[in-house]
Amino acid sequence: MGRTDFVHGQFGENFTIEGLPDNAVCIGDRYRIGSALFEVTQPRVTCYRVGIRMNEPRMPALLTSSGRPGFYFRVLEEGAVGAGDEILKVGEAKERMTVAEINALLYSPNHARDGLARALRIEALSPGWRASFEALIESETTTARSGNAGLMPAAAAHPAVPGFRRLVVTTIDQEAEDVLSLTMQCPDGRSLQTVLPGQYVVLRIQPHAGGPFVFRSYSLSGPPSTQHYRISVKIESNGVAGTYLREHVGMGGVLDVSSPRGSFILQPGGRPVVLLSAGIGATPVLAMLHALAASRSAREVLWLHAARDRQHHPFAAEVRRLMPALAHGRSYVCYSRPASHDKIGEDFDAAGHLSRSVFEEVGLSREADVYLCGPPRFMADMRETLATLGVARERVHVEIFNGGEAMTPGVVAAPMRAPHLPEEDANTGPLVSFARSGITAHWKTTAYQSILELAEACDVSVRWSCRTGVCHNCESGLISGSITYQPDPLDSPAAGNLLICCSRPQDDVVIDI
């Protein structure tokens, strides 16, 4: 780098040492320093903060691509350590793989199977890296199209083909006072893409002829099918897409629909299943109930739903019809404000809200996989209640209808603003639409280095760590359009996905965040 301004601790390191280069030190090597004993567990994971320290934003990528990231120690024996202490090697793993080799195995495009198998034989390897290598070895192929399974975040784990398909509306059903279902199929009867229960499609809608497109996501609410897709839309007062669909799309109407996408899907296995929803949040879990009923699942299935009253309780008859197909299916519905003619025991089971005491009364299993969807306040309450009941966090799967879950390491939590247009939205340049957040803004090359920076200017919920195309935390679905990379990522995302931290739009793009 030709720089001479470095001081000890410049890289954020705990130990500044002489010797021990990354191409000589192996995972599992043990060192005595002072009276403490250490073991090498993994290469250092760099994040954007090292770029800030060095005043060089490319630093995380440079450290990783140069094969000199540094490494982490596990403390085997605590002790006193001082500057000037000798570093004595006292042991090593049987399988010899250097820090540089292990680093390249995860971050470069070459994930050689024999290398992965060797790495997994090293007991000292940290659990996180082990999980990444297991995911790489399990991924069917290690070609560029499948992306890097070791780094791909769960939110981007089901990439879909970009683009929209024209589907024709074949049925419209009024499910409740404010909910319409639209069933669609291919006009020429061709098959649709297979849907995993819980996934959604993105609609491209043009509310005014010649005006801008809006993009809205809708969970597929019907039974699994490659002939029909059904969406169920809550019509909000003043809601752009909902109002347009109600007023202007009739039977035979044509809609532009994306491939099904999303990672909120029913997990296979025998665990009990809890489908927990409020309001229009019922749609993805209803698709799961359909799938369970269609396979006559023997799993314990608990349908828990909160609605205001019977008029605002869509799919009540449909759920009742599906339940008998399940040997161990039960349902429990709470109305927060039952009307005088709503019948307890028939329309609903209890007045009030879903709560810990309801969960205890219905015997919600702590071992269950819980699928949760509803308004933000409901989701927050339910997550807290499930945690206090002892349901493990990783078994609570959530779908968020307004944006996604953020990951912004090192940033002090600030009150979240609803997504909005940037302060100064240009009126030229490619349009960048953030579909989950319902925002479309113009790209301005002089204002943003990456799509991530534009998303941040709009307060769209984002995930990132390195911000230079190394870690894949920002990997997201590319719903339509094309992008270029600057800089190129070290390894490609899966086909159908993009890394927003190092990409710019080439034309109008729609992104699944």
Ligand SMILES: Cc1cc2nc3c(=O)[nH]c(=O)nc-3n(C[C@H](O)[C@H](O)[C@H](O)COP(=O)(O)OP(=O)(O)OC[C@H]3O[C@@H](n4cnc5c(N)ncnc54)[C@H](O)[C@@H]3O)c2cc1C
């Ligand atoms: C993965 C995913 C799955 C989803 N699944 C479903 C689903 O199955 N069913 C479903 O109905 N929705 C679903 N959504 C939500 C859906 O995508 C839309 O966000 C929602 O339908 C609202 O869109 P809209 O255009 O009708 O309303 P918008 O125009 O986006 O308005 C949203 C809200 O803002 C209010 N508003 C709008 N303009 C103004 C204004 N000028 N002043 C004050 N308030 C205003 C509206 O009244 C409304 O309450 C899903 C979202 C995601 C991300």
Ligand code: FES
């Ligand atoms: S934030 Fe690390 S690749 Fe984008």
